Amino acid sequence: MVRAILSDDLPRSRWLAVALVLIVVGLAVAPFLFPGAKSLNVAAKICVFIVLAASFDLLLGYTGIVSFAHTMFFGIGAYGVAIALTRLGAEWTAVAVGIVAGLIVAVALAALIGLFSLRVRTIFFAMITLAVASAFAILASQLPALTGGEDGLNYRLPAALRASFSLADGTLFGVRLNGRLVDYYLVYAASLVLVLVLLRVVNSPFGSVLMAIRENPFRAEAIGYRTVVYRTIASCIAAAVAALAGSLLALWSSQTNPDTTLSFDIMVDILLMVVIGGMGTMYGAVLGAVLLVFAQNYLQDLLGIANQALAGVPLLAGLFHPDRWLLWLGVAFILCVYFFPTGIVGSLRNRRS
Amino acid sequence: MLATEDLTIRFGGHAAVDGVSCAFQPGTLTSIVGPNGAGKTTYFNLISGQLAATSGKVRLNGEDITGYAAPRRSRLGLGRAFQLTNLFPNLSALENVRLAVQVKSGKGLDLFSRTLGHRELIDRAMTHLAAVSLAERAQAIAATLPHGDQRKLEVAILLALEPDIFMFDEPTAGMSIDEVPTVLDIIAAIKARGDKTILLVEHKMDVVRSLSDRIVVLHQGKLVADGKPAEVINSDIVREAYLGGAAPRDAHG
Numbered sequence: 001m002v003r004a005i006l007s008d009d010l011p012r013s014r015w016l017a018v019a020l021v022l023i024v025v026g027l028a029v030a031p032f033l034f035p036g037a038k039s040l041n042v043a044a045k046i047c048v049f050i051v052l053a054a055s056f057d058l059l060l061g062y063t064g065i066v067s068f069a070h071t072m073f074f075g076i077g078a079y080g081v082a083i084a085l086t087r088l089g090a091e092w093t094a095v096a097v098g099i100v101a102g103l104i105v106a107v108a109l110a111a112l113i114g115l116f117s118l119r120v121r122t123i124f125f126a127m128i129t130l131a132v133a134s135a136f137a138i139l140a141s142q143l144p145a146l147t148g149g150e151d152g153l154n155y156r157l158p159a160a161l162r163a164s165f166s167l168a169d170g171t172l173f174g175v176r177l178n179g180r181l182v183d184y185y186l187v188y189a190a191s192l193v194l195v196l197v198l199l200r201v202v203n204s205p206f207g208s209v210l211m212a213i214r215e216n217p218f219r220a221e222a223i224g225y226r227t228v229v230y231r232t233i234a235s236c237i238a239a240a241v242a243a244l245a246g247s248l249l250a251l252w253s254s255q256t257n258p259d260t261t262l263s264f265d266i267m268v269d270i271l272l273m274v275v276i277g278g279m280g281t282m283y284g285a286v287l288g289a290v291l292l293v294f295a296q297n298y299l300q301d302l303l304g305i306a307n308q309a310l311a312g313v314p315l316l317a318g319l320f321h322p323d324r325w326l327l328w329l330g331v332a333f334i335l336c337v338y339f340f341p342t343g344i345v346g347s348l349r350n351r352r353s
Numbered sequence: 354m355l356a357t358e359d360l361t362i363r364f365g366g367h368a369a370v371d372g373v374s375c376a377f378q379p380g381t382l383t384s385i386v387g388p389n390g391a392g393k394t395t396y397f398n399l400i401s402g403q404l405a406a407t408s409g410k411v412r413l414n415g416e417d418i419t420g421y422a423a424p425r426r427s428r429l430g431l432g433r434a435f436q437l438t439n440l441f442p443n444l445s446a447l448e449n450v451r452l453a454v455q456v457k458s459g460k461g462l463d464l465f466s467r468t469l470g471h472r473e474l475i476d477r478a479m480t481h482l483a484a485v486s487l488a489e490r491a492q493a494i495a496a497t498l499p500h501g502d503q504r505k506l507e508v509a510i511l512l513a514l515e516p517d518i519f520m521f522d523e524p525t526a527g528m529s530i531d532e533v534p535t536v537l538d539i540i541a542a543i544k545a546r547g548d549k550t551i552l553l554v555e556h557k558m559d560v561v562r563s564l565s566d567r568i569v570v571l572h573q574g575k576l577v578a579d580g581k582p583a584e585v586i587n588s589d590i591v592r593e594a595y596l597g598g599a600a601p602r603d604a605h606g
Contacts, residue, residue, distance in 0.1 A: 008469045200467070205460040208468050212452050215441035222401065222439070223514060224427035224456040233462075 061280030077246025152257020278343020432516025
């Protein structure tokens with residue numbers, strides 16, 4: 001049963017298994033364990049970024065494709081839903097139209113980029129995706145009539161997802177059963193399913209060819225696999241899942257703008273998530289996303305506490321100032337890459353053997 | 354039947370393979386010999402599609418395959434083992450072979466079934482691993498295998514492709530003496546089936562002499578001799594091509 005759900009890809013490390021169970025259960029009970037708007041928002045963001053990072057791992061870790069256009073597909077999915085909700089009103093049909101439109105645009109664009117440029121060498125492909133993604137981000141900000149420009153779009157969600165919607169009278173464990181809770185579990189369930197689908201894809205015969213291409217594209221061709229076809233299909237799947245992650249974000253946050261969906265910062269974030277977690281493991285993307293979203297949201301608070309505790313000490317207090325959180329994130333990243341070159345998952349699995 | 358017609362490739366002004374016309378019959382083992390730099394591996398690359406010919410044709414059963422890319426030629430039955438070991442380094446020995454078995458099954462584009470669910474592919478891969486006596490090392494990561502085992506794995510991948518035409522490029526290079534017979538036995542077994550075309554590039558003259566039905570000599574990209582082993586090995590042109598008149602290099606010499 002577990003084998004079938006995980007597609008035979010077991011954690012192969014006790015600590016990894018524990019961590020994954022903690023994440024899945026933790027996110028499931030998060031609204032009740034950590035009530036409050038901010039923690040619910042962090043939990044939803046974690047879900048969305050797990051999906052986004054996992055889809056990026058399909059490219060980077062499994063197929064060996066270095067793409068900087070992944071946030072573009074994320075943005076396409078988010079804007080699809082945002083534009084549809086803005087234009088067609090806060091209805092479920094609008095959500096469906098937005099998701100489907102985003103998927104079509106994302107997959108078509110990925111196929112186009114793939115067929116035209118996946119024949120070239122890795123570094124040139126990376127440059128091409130960088131150029132396309134930059135052009136797309138500029139385009140989005142230059143079409144205010146459609147995308148709301150730099151400010152983005154603010155829209156109303158379908159009634160069942162709003163805070164004013166009441167699922168049932170009263171509360172459960174002191175938490176009001178409102179539309180935000182419905183929205184959160186929608187995001188949670190969709191994310192869980194998408195990660196399991198990706199896990200199946202990488203453990204399918206198709207996935208085995210992707211790893212062969214990553215290992216030795218020359219030999220993969222020689223034994224009969226057309227690498228450009230496999231790479232393009234992998235790009236399309238990754239783009240589709242990234243677009244769905246974007247749609248989930250748009251459905252969660254009721255606002256979509258370039259900073260939250262298209263910026264290069266997010267591209268760097270998901271790259272870090274996959275590298276820190278462990279490339280080519282899927283579970284690594286899950287751990288990486290949890291750690292990074294957590295750090296981004298709570299490192300500042302943590303530093304605030306450290307700063308107050310060291311209030312009297314001259315140099316250290318400054319060093320632990322909450323505004324320095326990016327510095328500490330950078331230090332943590334460097335240490336991570338230095339001490340765990342195969343990522344957290346790779347290190348956990350190696351400990352056992 | 355595999356044939357090349359006036360097959361030529363130029364790198365700048367240098368013709369690495371120069372107008373080679375030759376046909377290879379099923380059921381025969383043809384050795385391609387010649388000194389280093391004679392164009393043997395380049396000739397192989399032109400046949401299996403790793404390089405595109407400047408002019409001339411490659412035909413397979415009458416079909417002009419000169420314009421086909423390597424994957425298509427492989428699926429048409431041209432199997433190639435490489436001189437420099439060319440594996441999937443971080444995958445297991447079994448997975449290296451299973452990937453080759455999978456090509457023929459057409460399951461490569463199956464996205465939603467489990468790889469481990471296709472027992473038949475795994476079982477067949479195990480058979481091929483056993484054929485090169487690597488069954489016990491099935492789960493070992495390819496890159497961690499000793500050199501000789503990597504060479505055997507290379508042969509197992511070729512077997513797993515189940516081709517009509519087997520192209521061996523120095524299959525025993527770098528193997529220790531006691532490992533060589535395993536590979537030679539495999540080649541002899543393929544030959545014994547009688548319906549396969551085998552092309553062999555090999556420097557060890559005793560191997561060539563014992564296995565070949567026919568020997569083709571390349572020298573500076575040109576086909577300079579073609580015939581029965583006994584005739585060709587003792588011909589003047591071969592003595593001249595090899596080391597300017599000295600006897601051909603022998604495994605024991």
